[in-house]
Amino acid sequence: SFNLTGVKESGSHAPGDDFFSDNSEVGNTLTITESTSGTVGGSIVFDSAKSYTVTAPDANAIFDDTDAHGSSLSDVGSIDIGSQTGANKAISVIDSALSFVDGLRADLGAVQNRFESTIANLQNVSENISASRSRILDADFAAETSNLTRSQILQQAGVAMLAQANQLPQTVLSLLQ
Incomplete structure (x- = not known):
């Protein structure tokens, strides 16, 4: 070529x-x-x-x-459409221009599709990151709630044992009376 x-x-x-x-x-x-x-x-x-x-x-x-x-x-400006030959030449020039524009539109459409795909992908990534962050925060909140409940149960059990231990000398004294 x-x-x-x-x-x-x-x-x-x-x-x-x-x-x-x-x-x-x-x-x-x-x-x-x-x-x-x-x-x-x-x-x-x-x-x-x-x-x-x-x-x-x-x-x-x-x-x-x-x-x-x-x-x-x-050049489109130099075409005479006053004759059949000139009109055919004008149609040929216009067809060529339309083909060229169609090619450009196809290229731009492909670029636009790639941009739309990238935008959709980035939106999906952003949504996944937000969901992950929420799960992490929820997991930490749940763990802290669990730790608080555990601590409260241990405290209540300790108080109950102390109460029983304090009642034992009282029971012995009441038996001696």
Whole structure:
């Protein structure tokens, strides 16, 4: 595959020429004719702020090695829709622009989905942390309540034993009387 970046204004390419030898004049037209044919293996990527049109004498000529082929950039403002050819060209330019916008919307939609997923994940993490904190605080409260109850029971048992121990001498004295 090759990249057409740096093609000169109305420049053409002869077999063996280097597209990238002079990028000082970035233009908008590349013409490959019978005498300047080119073979591409793989894919050609067109990337520009303007739209592209690929023209040929007939629909099959794009894939025919004997006819002239052309690829040119078109600015929406320079399209004349007063003729059928111009209207078709306008539709082609608009379709290309819509495809480009659709691609951008798809990319932005994917980013938005990743953000929404991250937000949902962070909300879940926050909720789990709050629940964990609550369980820790509840566990400490329960442990302290249990310790208080234990201490109160031990205190009451101690008081009861002292009361019984204090009653024993009284019982002995009452028997002696």
